[in-house]
Amino acid sequence: MVTWTDVCAVTDIPQQGARTLPGPDGQIAVFRTASDTVFAILDRCPHKGGPLSQGIVHGQAVTCPLHNWVIDLETGEAVKPDQGCVRRYPAKVVEGRVLIVTVPALTEAA
């Protein structure tokens, strides 16, 4: 069964910003876009491990603070011309709370 974990209120995350929490594979970054969509991905840039949570968020993407790769939050993939992919975790907002799935086995399939 999928376990959704309540991690915070949407308003705990700044719009166009992110917060982090420990996860099974390392820190997880939870993003909130300008239009209040939330995404959760591993806080580790596919380039050289940069902390994506600290990047500038625009549209449904974040620019890594270390060398400016742009990661699409929806697919977890680096925007061309760069290549790479970061692990995603299902995330949703229910009644103002952010819920995510962090169980490792489920995240790949989801």
Next chain:
Amino acid sequence: MDMSLRQRLVVIGNGMAGMRTVEELLKRAPGLWRITVFGAEPRPNYNRILLSPLLAGEKTFDDIIINDWDWYRDNNIHLVTGDPVVAIDRDRRTVTTAGGVTTGYDVLLIATGSNPIVLPLPGKDLDGVIAFRDVSDVETMTAAAAKGGHAVVIGGGLLGLEAAYGLVQKGMGVTVVHLIDRLMERQLDHAAAALLRTDLEGRGIQFRLSANTKAIHGAERVTSVELADGEMLPADLVVMTVGIRPNAELARSAGLTVERGIVVDDTMQTSDPAIFAVGECVQHRGVCYGLVAPLWDMARAIADQLVGKEAAYTGSLLATRLKVTGVDLFSAGRIDGGEGSDAITLADPSRGRYRKLVLEGDRLVGAVLYGDAADADWYLDLIKDGRDIASMRDMMVFGEAIAAGGVTSPSASAAALPDTAEICGCNGVCKGDILRAIAEQNLTSFDDVKGYTKAASGCGGCAPKVQQIVASALGASAVVPTEKPICKCTHHSHDAVRKAIVEQDLQTIPDVMQALDWRTPDGCASCRPALNFYLLVAWPGVYQDDPQSRFINERAHANIQKDGTFSVVPRMWGGVTNSTELRAIADVVDRYEIPAVKVTGGQRIDLFGVKKEDLPKVWSDLNAAGMVSGHAYGKALRTVKTCVGSEWCRFGTQDSTSMGIALEQMTWGSWHPHKVKLAVSGCPRNCAEATIKDFGVVAVDSGWELHIGGNGGIHVRATDFLCKVDTDAEVLEYCAAFLQLYREQARYLERTAPWVERVGLASIKAQVVDDATGRAALAGRFRYSQRFFQIDPWAEAAKGHQAHEFRSLVPAE
């Protein structure tokens, strides 16, 4: 036209030759062919020549893209990248990719370029042994260079030297190993090669000439290179640049005639009339080329035929320039005259100048220029024309102006050129092409001409000449390059946006984006920080700073490190400190187990490796000892460097330390388009290095000299002298006025040095020195703005401002 009825053109190779052919075809008959392009590299089409400046950090990948993704879409080209073609079936007229996609063609164009030659040395497959051919090689080199260490470049030709220069620029130690006794032996004679060597040694490159590589050593990763004479060179990176070989395997396995390259005739057809080949993969009249100039002629010949015209390619004359900033080197034609040839030379070794012209009878057949290649195009034209030069033979080594009799103005000489004179060797553009494009396409600026004809978009060496031609056709005003858009989110330039913010009273980032039709919902990491800055300069005290539009360093008030920790630099006014501050720093280091402490180049102390969640506590403790943020992370006032000055120094003429502290107290906390550094020296010996600072002050007996626009970074620039003033108060006022002018006029991420060069010293003097009322107003606006920005961001954060930035979430479970 019905899409499905059109003839299908398939191009293998998304490189310079393939796409140039497609461009030429689209120019002649857009929509005539249904075009599919396969490219092995996962990128749009870029200018391979500019990999060298990309490596040296002088250009970015965006700068070197020729056709971006949109171009393919806009021209209905089906582009498949990252999936190489592995087979051609000539009977069924299809190609198949590694990924298993099969596509049919009516005409096939092979443009697979060439492969770097890898010497069959022991250790050639170790990690860290690479070639210099594509963007991923540059990425590998850049990543290796980030760790410092030593690189060995095998091969001292054009590519090897450009790689070596780029790596030195990136901070590596570099040794070039070359088999022959002189560099670039195919293009240079001994004298020019010796000058080049001296020049490059001066830039920190070491050489082993007449040296053969025996083996590359290392366990998994390379550690050293062994030469035949036994010498071991330490190596964290090995770049092999010993030559290229046409990439013709695919053609060979399809049964086409291949010798060294894919054999083509003057129509550029291969042995199968349905298949053309173009670029470095071909062999034409026995020659395989390794430079771009021939590609342009080949591409034109093929495009003509694809629209039903007859055309032929008959071979090219090659000319080479080395793309190492500051080295002026040109070589064309035959440089080692053989039987029956004469050489005229002009050598001035101590000034690093050399010219050699090779003549056969009364015709020029080759030229080598070193140190001053201004006449390169003229010589190249003479070689191409094969003109009789008897009448100017004794003068021609001195260059066009003298040989042609009397001094000619540059634009007059451009006007005198025939329409067939080739202007841009990189792109094969003649003067006639430029004039025709201006007339037929109604072009109105240098940038238009560059975009449409591609002239000056290669190595850039011909830009002055293109500008002269544009100026003579359209008037000088057309040459002023139009400003680029801020980023892909908008078509507006920095200046236009700034103007609109003030004129249309735009108060927030969303307002600006809406009023100016931004293409993206909320911008990107390039435009948002710029807009945030423009707004806070325009509306001090009113505009609410947007932390989410700031780079992490400015949001967290510390510098992010490569491992995600941060560094903290407290301000030390004018570089002066005391035991209380030092004790507080020492305590903080112990308490938060800060792993590294370093004295910076800016006369203060940097604490490295602070965990993000500890930052507010570290700041709070430093605040308690009276220390505030040093803004070492910001596009902001950084440091004011001082020397001891008249208080202690036997030469000091004024109290430079106090002056520096006063300046720092006036300017700290101010945001700028880029970082800003000040310095004050107590006498012209200038121990505080004031003449490479954004604003430098040098004391003299009778007062203070003010200097502006210095930069010690990537491109060192000494300051321009602004003026001399008598009193301390004047120093402060001029400084405030100068900084405000910079804040109000410069583009985001433009330091004072390029800004001063762009707007001109005269314009700054007029506003800051000559116009006393204007100066007072500028200084007044600076001081007003400082009322809102001289708030220590550390104190704010220690009090809990933006607390979420520093705290991890704890899931509720």
